[in-house]
Amino acid sequence: DKPNSISAKDTTYHLHPYTNLKAHEEQGPLVITRGEGVRVFGEDGKEYIEGLSGLWCASLGFNEPRLVKAAQKQMETLPFYHSFTGKVPDVTAELAEKLVDVTPDGLDRALFCNSGSEANDTAIKLVWYYNNARGKPEKKKIISREKAYHGVTIAAGSMTGLAYAQNGFDLPASERILQTSCPHYYRYGLDGESEEAFATRMASELEELILAEGPETVGAMFAEPIQGAGGVILPPMGYFEKIQAVLKKYDVLLIADEVICGFGRTGKMFGSQTYNIKPDMMTLAKQMSSGYLPISALMVSDGLYQVVKERSNELGVFGHGLTYGGHPVPCAVALEVLKIYEERDIVAQVNAISPYFQDRLATYADHPLVGEVRGTGLIGAIELSADKASKTPFDPSLGMGAGLVKKCENHGLILRAMPGDCVAFCPPLISEQTDLDALFSRFDAALAEM
Numbered sequence: 371d372k373p374n375s376i377s378a379k380d381t382t383y384h385l386h387p388y389t390n391l392k393a394h395e396e397q398g399p400l401v402i403t404r405g406e407g408v409r410v411f412g413e414d415g416k417e418y419i420e421g422l423s424g425l426w427c428a429s430l431g432f433n434e435p436r437l438v439k440a441a442q443k444q445m446e447t448l449p450f451y452h453s454f455t456g457k458v459p460d461v462t463a464e465l466a467e468k469l470v471d472v473t474p475d476g477l478d479r480a481l482f483c484n485s486g487s488e489a490n491d492t493a494i495k496l497v498w499y500y501n502n503a504r505g506k507p508e509k510k511k512i513i514s515r516e517k518a519y520h521g522v523t524i525a526a527g528s529m530t531g532l533a534y535a536q537n538g539f540d541l542p543a544s545e546r547i548l549q550t551s552c553p554h555y556y557r558y559g560l561d562g563e564s565e566e567a568f569a570t571r572m573a574s575e576l577e578e579l580i581l582a583e584g585p586e587t588v589g590a591m592f593a594e595p596i597q598g599a600g601g602v603i604l605p606p607m608g609y610f611e612k613i614q615a616v617l618k619k620y621d622v623l624l625i626a627d628e629v630i631c632g633f634g635r636t637g638k639m640f641g642s643q644t645y646n647i648k649p650d651m652m653t654l655a656k657q658m659s660s661g662y663l664p665i666s667a668l669m670v671s672d673g674l675y676q677v678v679k680e681r682s683n684e685l686g687v688f689g690h691g692l693t694y695g696g697h698p699v700p701c702a703v704a705l706e707v708l709k710i711y712e713e714r715d716i717v718a719q720v721n722a723i724s725p726y727f728q729d730r731l732a733t734y735a736d737h738p739l740v741g742e743v744r745g746t747g748l749i750g751a752i753e754l755s756a757d758k759a760s761k762t763p764f765d766p767s768l769g770m771g772a773g774l775v776k777k778c779e780n781h782g783l784i785l786r787a788m789p790g791d792c793v794a795f796c797p798p799l800i801s802e803q804t805d806l807d808a809l810f811s812r813f814d815a816a817l818a819e820m
């Protein structure tokens with residue numbers, strides 16, 4: 371007999387991403403059926419505040435009607451077309467222009483993909499193509515950081531510096547992918563070391579790695595402005611200035627992974643602007659379409675584009691593209707999202723509400739279970755600690771972070787636990803004070819139970 375309930379269909383037929391599959395078959399899923407504003411609803415009608423915007427993406431909440439209309443109109447006009455062999459859907463070209471407009475100066479072309487992972491994989495391919503084309507074929511190694519999250523495809527998954535995404539898969543898959551230290555001052559700063567001295571040490575470690583490998587073999591470094599899935603780790607003061615000086619010295623490109631930070635999250639349009647990053651390439655996804663449809667983009671400079679163009683002419687074709695890259699329907703939705711960001715001045719909106727959000731978050735610093743509170747704009751995290759003074763983490767087998775998140779869920783709040791018992795907050799950018807009050811009062815109830 372075939373199962374009837376959604377829950378049984380899920381546990382019987384669905385191979386779940388990022389889930390303990392065995393436990394899941396016993397516990398079953400939380401089935402979500404509907405969204406409204408900052409809230410989503412379970413199949414039993416229970417209401418949840420989405421404190422993580424789904425997966426750091428539903429910036430405009432869960433029922434923005436303009437996005438529905440944009441998608442429907444595009445479906446009626448041109449539901450599919452591609453960009454291979456010189457063709458292009460009109461909205462795809464429109465979106466490329468818009469992205470060049472909103473991203474920082476020096477990013478002049480958009481290459482479309484469907485996910486953050488694909489955009490990062492594509493960025494690696496472009497580093498290789500570019501360095502081959504400019505007569506530096508040795509420069510192929512890619513540096514990422516411990517606790518980075520750049521996705522799960524083979525190359526992006528190799529750069530993701532989190533054990534849970536690599537264990538069992540034999541990743542990293544290539545010796546071309548290297549890792550440098552995670553710049554989390556609270557966790558890795560030495561006794562008596564200032565934040566600035568810590569940033570200097572991080573830059574020195576990067577330089578040592580490049581020298582040990584041979585600068586002539588190192589092509590690029592990837593960095594999230596704020597390391598999201600690693601635990602919402604903010605860079606220490608001066609970090610990116612120092613890192614960029616090292617990269618420049620050895621002609622190593624910098625790719626900013628703005629998949630979480632992009633489009634207002636940090637209080638500027640891009641995390642790169644918040645942290646003084648001048649990237650050679652930028653990857654975008656998630657809030658680009660408010661998460662409503664899958665789309666991502668790789669932004670590159672004109673200098674890089676010109677080299678790639680000449681090479682494609684020599685080879686006869688730029689031999690890269692995805693069937694759905696620049697798909698007209700997600701492009702139409704992303705265009706509407708960008709229009710809404712502009713009309714509502716989303717950056718100003720984030721800056722108006724974020725002091726309240728950060729102040730509320732900061733109150734947890736005094737809580738006996740909390741080691742560190744951190745955040746900026748509308749993103750933040752609390753890190754639980756067994757002993758505040760010594761910053762001793764809890765025994766991972768206690769599952770404190772996951773336990774807290776489960777209690778939040780019982781109280782109608784969806785958050786996400788990160789490694790090291792960090793709990794991340796990333797509410798929709800449209801959150802109002804009353805939404806944040808509800809979010810924190812539910813969190814208070816869960817934390818009190820811990």
Ligand code: PLP
Pocket residue numbers: 425484485486487488490519520521522594598599627628629630655
């Ligand atoms: N880069 C960052 C910073 C991310 O947070 C994520 C996903 O959370 C990705 C890349 C991968 O994106 P996707 O899941 O769309 O492949």
